[in-house]
Amino acid sequence: MRHDGRPPADGMGKATLASAFPRLEQTFPTLTPAEIERMHHFGEVRAYGDGERLFETGKPGPGMFVVLKGQVAITQRDGLGQVTPVIDQGPGQFLAELGQLSGRPALVDGHAEGAIGEGAQVVASLHGFLGDAAKPVL
DSSP states (O other): OOTTSSOOGGGGOHHHHHHHSTTHHHHSOBOOHHHHHHHGGGEEEEEOOTTOEEEOBTSBOOSEEEEOSSEEEEEEEOTTOOEEEEEEEOTTBEEOOHHHHTTSBBSSEEEEESOOSEEEEEEOOHHHHHHHHTSOOO
């Protein structure tokens, strides 16, 4: 159960998620261990407690997050405060909406589902990472 009392968004089942996001693997890709390793020197690993927000609607985000372990729930709030689950993301997945990447306010909320310990890597230097990512892997 999520901190807001709702069932996990990923508990919808693969078929329901696939119908909500027809290109699920492209919409929410999972990084390989090699890709995650290449990102380590561009960010820092942080721990988050149960329900702790990684980013919040309307506030500038710190950049891109990579989930190393645990789950991060992505939700959307409306003007009346109603919360709609979007998806739960787990190890190897990254959280980086356009607002966060450009230093603008986030359009969704992201919070830890359970304590995720040293479970999220914040990539603050996205320009450096993207430049490095263009280099071939040997």
